Amino acid sequence: MKLSDALSLSFRTVVSYRLRALLILLAMALGVAAVVTLTALGEGARRFVVNQFASLGTNLIIVLPGRAETSGGFPGAIVGETPRDLTLGDAASLQNLSGVLRYAPLNVGVTEISTGGRLREVTILGSTAGLIAIRHMKLAQGNFTAGNGPNPAEIVLGAKLARELFPAGNVVGQRIRLADRRFRITGIFATQGESMGFNTDEIAMIPIDHAQALLNTESLFRILVEASSRNAIEPAKTAIREAIRLRHDGEDDVTVITQDAVLATFDRILRALTLAVSGIAAISLAVAGILVMNVMLVAVSQRTAEIGLLKALGATRKNIKRLFLLETLWLSLAGAATGIALGYAGSFILRLVYPQLPAYPPAWASLAAIATALLTGIVASLLPASRAAKLNPVLALSRR
Amino acid sequence: MIQLSAISRVFTMGDQEVRALNHIDLTITAGEYVSVMGPSGSGKSTLLNIVGLLDQPDSGTYLLENRDVTALSESEQARVRRERIGFIFQSFHLISRLTAAENIELPLILEGLSVAERQARVKAVLDQTGLADRANHRPAELSGGQRQRVAIARATILNPAVLLADEPTGNLDHKTGAEVVALLEKLHHAGTTVIVVTHDRELGGRAHRRIQMRDGEIVEDER
Structure with a gap:
């Protein structure tokens, strides 16, 4: 018997037992759809986290004052005693290091902001124009051009802050008071919302020299550095540590961290989670396989006479086995195709319900689901097919 | 052409052994028209199954066209069934989901012939058996006589040497039964060896050689 004939014969058999075909197809399809949708969910969560990190800045290196003696916890961040302050001079020394694309010193503080009788507390960032590029911040209006100083007294407001202080609009160019200093508003941040627990809509940014004067400090909160490429991160990190060590009398008293390391950890965790979730979904495929086996066993006993006839007509055991294997192969194929369609539809619905979650099923998951469905179908049909092949033709034919 | 010597077949039913065939010796030459008759349980169907290679004897040798077919492998036996033996039940x-033409085509598919050759052969057989206008009907849409003619067309499409018919008219009325018998005899005249197992004395009596069986043994063999 030719393979093409076996394929078309088994296909016609599948089609003629419609209810049976639909049930198997449904079971297979649900299993495949579960795998596809759940991997899309896991993959979406992973991408969501990666995007959050990307919004912090790409190829980011953060320099903190103080040395982390043990892993976990950044002593410099807890405003404790640090052996030596990180200064604007330290920051400027990073400028020409190889692998450093740009840098921005940063001071953070809380102060009062007031205009025309309105007054509130505000978190201010003191930095240079470099911060906007490094953190991928966007200005809706105006600009921010501060360098290391001295700079004119300029301020950029968060979108919500601007709305609250100037309900009438026409913000850029206005004057505003921070504590006892006057600033000219030169820009407004675009609405970006929350990003890693930091709401850019409610902050104000001023030049670094004014921030240090306002907060009465010489030391920086941290220095943000953007490496020129992903590969440049490690060399730049070493160069930065070395440069600051030289300026600090040979004392290695800063902590240099990269978001890359943190991101890689999250990436690994979420990938493992995705695999685990799709593994659980794959169990439903195994269940579908058992159903297939059941249904095919019933089919064999229903079609006993037909199998006996085929044997009388000269079909070998191999022929009969192949016919039954191909039947389940067709069913699994149709089930897998339907399941992929359902899975993509499910992922689409997920994306509609949670727009911030990029739940796109990865290609490997779809391929793995199809392969598993086909494999399950074949394995599940082995027993029924060999039972059919071994049927005694005399007994098979005597059944009416 | 068919040489059975000392063929025995024993079935075990519970703790009882039933000798369906007891040391049967039988030689049938090519082109013979043989009927096998006897009461139920006389072993005539078992004899037919063994001749048709659907069943294996427990002892004895069976030569088909001078070849010991009991020693063949399963797939070689299948090939012999396909090419040398035709069954009529x-x-x-008939397979109910396939049309008459597709039922007739099955042995050709198993033989691995090309689509073009299959179609030509099926068409020729349909014309010969007067079923051309029924080719695309399913078995449920055919009369009993037509169904048996389709089955005969299927059994003979590969020109077998032996045609084995087990009660071919058992489910048919007298008139359509006679048509089926006429078709079988036409095949016999064309040179096919025909062996008919039946209860029907009239059908059995038409054969040129009439074998009577009882309790697994041949008790009468008249020509």
Whole structure:
């Protein structure tokens, strides 16, 4: 018997037992759809986290004052005693290091902001124009051009802050008071919302020299550095540590961290989670396989006479086995195709319900689901097919 | 052409052994028209199954066309069944989801012939058996006589040497039964060896050689 004939014969058999075909197809399809949708969910969560990190800045290196003696916890961040302050001079020394694309010193503080009788507390960032590029911040209006100083007294407001202080609009160019200093508003941040627990809509940014004067400090909160490429991160990190060590009398008293390391950890965790979730979904495929086996066993006993006839007509055991294997192969194929369609539809619905979650099923998951469905179908049909092949033709034919 | 010597077949039913065939010796030459008759349980169907290679004897040798076919492997036996033996059953055994033409085509598919050759052969057989206008009907849409004619067309499409018919008219009325018998005899005249197992004395009496069986033994063999 030719393979093409076996394929078309088994296909016609599948089609003629419609209810049976639909049930198997449904079971297979649900299993495949579960795998596809759940991997899309896991993959979406992973991408969501990666995007959050990307919004912090790409190829980011953060320099903190103080040395982390043990892993976990950044002593410099807890405003404790640090052996030596990180200064604007330290920051400027990073400028020409190889692998450093740009840098921005940063001071953070809380102060009062007031205009025309309105007054509130505000978190201010003191930095240079470099911060906007490094953190991928966007200005809706105006600009921010501060360098290391001295700079004119300029301020950029968060979108919500601007709305609250100037309900009438026409913000850029206005004057505003921070504590006892006057600033000219030169820009407004675009609405970006929350990003890693930091709401850019409610902050104000001023030049670094004014921030240090306002907060009465010489030391920086941290220095943000953007490496020129992903590969440049490690060399730049070493160069930065070395440069600051030289300026600090040979004392290695800063902590240099990269978001890359943190991101890689999250990436690994979420990938493992995705695999685990799709593994659980794959169990439903195994269940579908058992159903297939059941249904095919019933089919064999229903079609006993037909199998006996085929044997009388000269079909070998191999022929009969192949016919039954191909039947389940067709069913699994149709089930897998339907399941992929359902899975993509499910992922689409997920994306509609949670727009911030990029739940796109990865290609490997779809391929793995199809392969598993086909494999399950074949394995599940082995027993029924060999039972059919071994049927005694005399007994098979005597059944009416 | 068919040489059975000392063929025995024993079935175990519970703790009882039933000798369906007891040391049967039988030689049938090519082109013979043989009927096998006897009461139920006389072993005539078992004899037919063994001749048709559907069943294996427990002892004895069976030469088909001078070849010991009991020693062949399963797939070689299947090939012999496909190419040298045709079966006709009382209950027709047509596959209900396939049309008449497709049922007739099955042995050709198993033989691995090309689509073009299959179509030509099926068309020729349909014309010969007067079923051309029924080619695309399913078995449920055919009369009993037509179904048996389809089954005969299927059994003979590969020009077998032996045609084995088990009660071919058992499910048919007298008139359509006679038509089926006429078709079988036409095949016999064309040179096919025909062996008919039946209860029907009239059908059995038409054969040129009439074998009577009882309790697994041949008790009468008249020509």
